[in-house]
Amino acid sequence: MAKFLFIMLIIWMQVRANQVLKQVIKLKLLLKITVKLMNRYKITFEKLRQKKQGAFIPFVVLGDPDFETSKKILEKMVKHADCIELGFPFSDPIADGKRIQAADERAINAGINPDKCFELIKHVRSINKEIPIGLLIYYNIVFTSGINNFLAKTKKAGVDAILVADMPLEESSEFNSKCISSGIEQVFIAAPTTGKERLAKIISKSTAFVYVVGVLGVTGERKNVDSSAGRIVSSIKNISKIPACVGFGISKPEHVKKIIGEGADGAIVGSAVEAIIEENLCNKKIMLEKLDAFFKAIKNATC
Template sequence: MASERYQQMFSRLQARNEGAFVPFVTLADPNIELSERIIECLLSNGADALELGLPFSDPVADGPVIQAANIRALANGAKMRACFELLARVRSRHSELPIGLLVYCNLVHAQGVEAFYQRCAEAGVDSVLIADLPLRERQFYQSAAQKHGVQSVFICPPDASSELRQRVAEASEGYVYLLSRAGVTGADTALHLPATEAIAELAAAKSAPPLLGFGISQPDHVKQAIKSGAAGAISGSAVVRIIAEHLDNPERLLEHLGEFVVRMKAATLIDHEAAD
């Protein structure tokens, strides 16, 4: 049976008139020990869920900031076993937390597809997004995921046709990763929001709640995302950049990271009067 943690999270947040703030980090960046402290810092300062990357040598959907995080993790000896053990420890401390993985096909096949999803389930992972998996080829992977109770998340591009949005809505479980712009990940100062029409079409198709990602780096970006109708926002490059800037001072790293998360989470409060 698939996890209901995403559904429960969105229900809790809706009752509090809040959207979701979901930070992304690469597991084992810069090393397993500090990575675990970083994750706990994100959660203690208000993150509603986690999106976590497994270190990979060729993360083609990611920009230079997250690519560098993958390189750091691998250079410091990141191993798949240690990453899954870290996931299991996080799950043991946070029973209601939605945990999602962002991975690439090669990593899934290196483990064996069935074995990969079984490993995810055993570690307490709720969802997996395979960044380089075409939607038309999803069935084999999604069937294996469902067998082990892991939800499959798919990307909705900003220029998607109505037909593609319908297919993404039908396929996605947990949430939809809605892109604010085309290209690779990166922390932009200007946010390219999708038309509210896209979000309305997903809703009409009874889609899982959309979370807006790519370029979310400021509290105002979070506010704009929620005002546009998204259920929340995912921030990756801005989070990882803080890590990269303070590698020589872990305590300062955690301090700056905590302050960033507090500001971004505060921006998820839904102002119904402003919306009207």
């Protein structure tokens, strides 16, 4: 009898050990997947550094000019981009120039609301699990939904980071802590007028990258890129290893080559994208072809 009980104990221990081993393997796999998903920006920028490339980060207003066309535009973006920045249409985009204002208006007129924006983001995430997705939005959009509700939807849709264009650093504590709790990274803006002390605070709060404003004023296409962008990038590099990406006024391959050559980790291009959309509203096929060619040319300029 004792021998029988001993054998049964050994069998039970083996079964239990196998069960524990399976659970450990599952947990390791889950942890590996979770870490990978939570660090999309870090992984992407590290891969690009190894290749000695900058990041191409196109921006577009979700739902412009309509839901279905926007979906196709996003598919073209993901094909060439390293990261993407997406805007929710807003009626009073104070940081944006005429191109993005017009894009906001088209999307609003097409009936695009935050829920439809999240649908579009989910579509992007369904076709690309690894590309970092950032939102560049205005605080009223968050406030109207409620911070917790908005962040929950943001996380569920597959967004990695948020930049709230009209939220001052000094008023960001509550939103920042809730982003951290939700596993969403934050991006803050450094402008040509930003002093050393404030820049240090911006760097300490930014977790995905620092958005460097290439020119003073609102977004929009420019003939030339101001040299101040390179100075800000250098200042960031002297303080931290966080990526510094330049936006505002970046609209041509030569602009991208210049800022990447000056040390920027990425180029954010928005108004030039919206210009192609606006100028080809009557022929969606041509619009998509031109966007595809533009995205390809800009990405090539980051190499």
